Amino acid sequence: MGTTQLESVPEPKYWHLKTVLTEALDSEFSVGEILPNERDLAARYGVARATLRQALEQLELEGRLQRRRGVGTTVAPPRMGVAVGTSRHTWPGAGGDVWQPVDCVRSVPPASVAAALETGGEEVHIVRRSRTSHGRSVATELLYVPAASVPDLTAIDAPSGPSRARAVLRELHRLELDGQDRAVELGSAGADDARELDRLPGSPVLVLTTRFHAAGRTAALSVATYRADTCRLTFGDSPDVEIHDDPARRAS
Amino acid sequence: MGTTQLESVPEPKYWHLKTVLTEALDSEFSVGEILPNERDLAARYGVARATLRQALEQLELEGRLQRRRGVGTTVAPPRMGVAVGTSRHTWPGAGGDVWQPVDCVRSVPPASVAAALETGGEEVHIVRRSRTSHGRSVATELLYVPAASVPDLTAIDAPSGPSRARAVLRELHRLELDGQDRAVELGSAGADDARELDRLPGSPVLVLTTRFHAAGRTAALSVATYRADTCRLTFGDSPDVEIHDDPARRAS
DNA sequence: GAGTGGTCTAGACCACCCA
DNA sequence: GGGTGGTCTAGACCACTCG
Numbered sequence: 001m002g003t004t005q006l007e008s009v010p011e012p013k014y015w016h017l018k019t020v021l022t023e024a025l026d027s028e029f030s031v032g033e034i035l036p037n038e039r040d041l042a043a044r045y046g047v048a049r050a051t052l053r054q055a056l057e058q059l060e061l062e063g064r065l066q067r068r069r070g071v072g073t074t075v076a077p078p079r080m081g082v083a084v085g086t087s088r089h090t091w092p093g094a095g096g097d098v099w100q101p102v103d104c105v106r107s108v109p110p111a112s113v114a115a116a117l118e119t120g121g122e123e124v125h126i127v128r129r130s131r132t133s134h135g136r137s138v139a140t141e142l143l144y145v146p147a148a149s150v151p152d153l154t155a156i157d158a159p160s161g162p163s164r165a166r167a168v169l170r171e172l173h174r175l176e177l178d179g180q181d182r183a184v185e186l187g188s189a190g191a192d193d194a195r196e197l198d199r200l201p202g203s204p205v206l207v208l209t210t211r212f213h214a215a216g217r218t219a220a221l222s223v224a225t226y227r228a229d230t231c232r233l234t235f236g237d238s239p240d241v242e243i244h245d246d247p248a249r250r251a252s
Numbered sequence: 253m254g255t256t257q258l259e260s261v262p263e264p265k266y267w268h269l270k271t272v273l274t275e276a277l278d279s280e281f282s283v284g285e286i287l288p289n290e291r292d293l294a295a296r297y298g299v300a301r302a303t304l305r306q307a308l309e310q311l312e313l314e315g316r317l318q319r320r321r322g323v324g325t326t327v328a329p330p331r332m333g334v335a336v337g338t339s340r341h342t343w344p345g346a347g348g349d350v351w352q353p354v355d356c357v358r359s360v361p362p363a364s365v366a367a368a369l370e371t372g373g374e375e376v377h378i379v380r381r382s383r384t385s386h387g388r389s390v391a392t393e394l395l396y397v398p399a400a401s402v403p404d405l406t407a408i409d410a411p412s413g414p415s416r417a418r419a420v421l422r423e424l425h426r427l428e429l430d431g432q433d434r435a436v437e438l439g440s441a442g443a444d445d446a447r448e449l450d451r452l453p454g455s456p457v458l459v460l461t462t463r464f465h466a467a468g469r470t471a472a473l474s475v476a477t478y479r480a481d482t483c484r485l486t487f488g489d490s491p492d493v494e495i496h497d498d499p500a501r502r503a504s
Numbered sequence: 505g506a507g508t509g510g511t512c513t514a515g516a517c518c519a520c521c522c523a
Numbered sequence: 524g525g526g527t528g529g530t531c532t533a534g535a536c537c538a539c540t541c542g
Binding site for chain 2 (some may be wrong): 016020058059062063079081154181182183184185186187188201202204228229231232233234235236
Binding site (some may be wrong): 259264266299300301302303306320321323479 | 529530531532533534537539540541
């Protein structure tokens, strides 16, 4: 009978709440401002705390909010553009590199990495590097370098540590780079990465995998993990745009 | 005294559960296989259903699981590599393009798009396209084309619809492309995109923004939305590697 | 209609930060 | 110690799919 069901799809509460909060963020709050706590917000909007949190999680995923345990929820600045390379291919650690060598060990890589490098169960050099921007740690990287790619590496340097990392990179640069290819996918931060990136374990991250080709092989493999909440990975291929940090960090 | 607290950081249950489930997926299940339902799984592992769901959500985020309401939870195949361009720059819709024109309207773009295009409050052409791979819809795109970029566009074609979309692209190709730059970031699917991609609203997506430069301006702006759970965006710059489906994703 | 995942509630306790 | 967000529980109902 006449029950014209116009709203046949009732919007979930957390979805509607997210919309409401987004508008509030745009109009009533400025970057860095601290929001009321979750219990108060939930009461204000007449929902359970869990429902409110579902909305906040979405907003954090979109980079609109930042939540820190023991502190509170703040309005996040716009995501920063992080340059991850131009069309010109260069070795990691080449001039002008923004990465900081942290460590280097010799170990057997994960199976997926070993497959890409076509090393069997052999040990490879694993260089650990980190990247900061605006004083914040934004990414960590594991660079897998087969022993065959750095044949002349000697033991004159320390067996591990930053200086060893630099030595491996130096040797790697002696190869002629034929090309590289990349892939970006969504991941979640492991315990180590989470600590390094000042996030909770399981936080969403953008994983940028780069294969470096030289001498007909994959000479090195880089797996870089970027904070997904604060970073926008930019592939600047046009001449006039390089690193482009968002100029405006203030709203309203 | 004497309480040597070795495990000062008790692992959250959902985190441990995720690890256990990951190992189970690797060893006891094969792709496409359906898991026990959430209530049974929660009971088996002695946790509340909400806690189990927290673990499942993580695994879905990592592309290991796929959940569908009314059906069940299945083991997801490895993410597919989706090629999103080489170092050679081409206009969208150029030869060999994998996108399917869907629609075209004239409308005022969002403020952020208008800023990038340096159009004021003017209307632009908005071409909607979709992309499928292996029979699945994997991405939707909105291509914003200022009227100034297609000055000779006539009204001989339909005012909207796929044929109009093709006409806009055809006119766009008459410009000489100077370059392009891209950015990738994490987003969440809006209601429209979610329907198109066969996901729930709010699902994580990878947003690939491409600016096309011609005649000293930004001649067009593409905002492509890829399913983050099933897609790995590949930037194939080396000659021998194109689309590369991951063969093995097994650990230890 | 039976079974699935999705949403929502009202509580509780814990880990962390800071005054 | 007081306040924050993070984790966890045990329930309930809803929306969807499929036989």
